[in-house]
Amino acid sequence: MSMTDRIDRLGALELRCLSLAARGRTRLEMMRETDIPVERIDRALEEAMRKLNANNLAEAVIRAARLELIS
Secondary structure: OOHHHHHHOOOHHHHHHHHHHHOOOOHHHHHHHHOOOHHHHHHHHHHHHHHOOOOOHHHHHHHHHHOOOOO
16 A cells, blocks of 8 residues: 555544644643544544654654645
8 A cells, every 4th residue: 555545545533633733732632622532532643643654743744744634
């Protein structure tokens, strides 16, 4: 599976969480803003990092921004 295939499969919650992380929100702030349990946010971010082949959240945010998946 290529990077493009994985990127195409990023879900709405994964993109939303990456976008919030890009704005400096903590996981707790994401939970308060979205009313989604922090465990679900953690899973979404972990899955986004896996799909973007990123070693950490900062790298995932940078890759998503460079690919214009988030703004």
